[in-house]
Amino acid sequence: MMDALSVVSQLRDLASEPQNREAIVQDQGCLPGLVLFLDHKNPDVLFATLQTLRYLAELTPNISTMKNELGMMVSLENLMEREDISVDVTALAKEVFGILSAPPRPAPRSPERKKKSQFFLNSSNKKAKSVTLHIQGLDSTDQRSLCEEALLKVRGVISFTFQMASKRCTVRIRSDLPTESLASAIAATKVLSAQQVVRNEAGEEVFLPLNSSGVEVQQNAALPDYLPEEESPQAEADRAISRTAAKEDASGGWLNAAAGFLSKTFYW
Structure with a gap:
């Protein structure tokens, strides 16, 4: 529903x-x-x-x-x-x-x-890309809030959407922002870690490890104008955009x- x-x-x-x-x-x-x-x-x-x-x-x-x-x-x-x-x-x-x-x-x-x-905000980011992350530890709304706070601090993050059932988050970012910056910001929560979801040559989804250590993360001085709205628990099912x-x-x-x-x- x-x-x-x-x-x-x-x-x-x-x-x-x-x-x-x-x-x-x-x-x-x-x-x-x-x-x-x-x-x-x-x-x-x-x-x-x-x-x-x-x-x-x-x-x-x-x-x-x-x-x-x-x-x-x-x-x-x-x-x-x-x-x-x-x-x-x-x-x-x-x-x-x-x-x-x-x-x-x-x-x-x-x-x-x-x-x-x-x-x-998004209209000024013509050169943007979407990254799908599998987030280990994303088991509750409290942990999702931690992840939201971490992503909002990263300069270059435009928007994001969670799929709690599959522990995934689709993040829209500037094309010049390294994906490792997202992993580093998420790892800083101490309870969550991220891997990138990609497709191999056979079309199968695989997890790509991300180096989160030693990556400098540029932070927003203030929260961006556009923040992702709360989704209903029912909406976080397979119908959500996952890739x-x-x-x-x-x-x-x-x-x-x-x-x-x-x-x-x-x-x-």
Whole structure:
């Protein structure tokens, strides 16, 4: 079973990969579901939904489809005018509304299109990569909190998603950040250790040892603007993204599960 926050959080992670953006917008269930999420009571769901829409709007051909989606512009305007939600949400709503309502530009790489929101951390990290870690000792929510604190301190970590059932964590990082830095930060907890999950030539998953000793870890001076939301325990099952390949095929797998959830929840 999925809940709204886990669905939109995973959909946002999928949308952060440029190759998935067209498939998400073309899917019959995802875009209408995101519009409905713009009216959700949970502010975390609202912010994650807006982040997802901001990613999707990075692909210029998506803009017209998104703008014409029933209820999209009205819902964004409502968020912009609300006074009972955070300024982060209203500011991002204004940015998305501005992008969708702007006249089409013949040159998609104009300077204005390169301007990024301070609330949209991932958009400034075009050269990013995803790493899947198997974390020994990841057996409870307390240990997950330790791991979260360790990863948040590493400069270059963009986002992460846990799959508690398989003791894994998918981490999106800057391409210039050594994977060993993640292992070193996790090892510093004294109770957790990490190995990288990769696929060999036969397509089988194997664990790659990571040298965590003697690796200098650059730390954030403060917490980043975007923090991963709490996931429901039920969402931490096999439906969660467990490897990069899942993002390379957005038309199947997890995206279909998310669309199915949206359809069952909102359509009869």
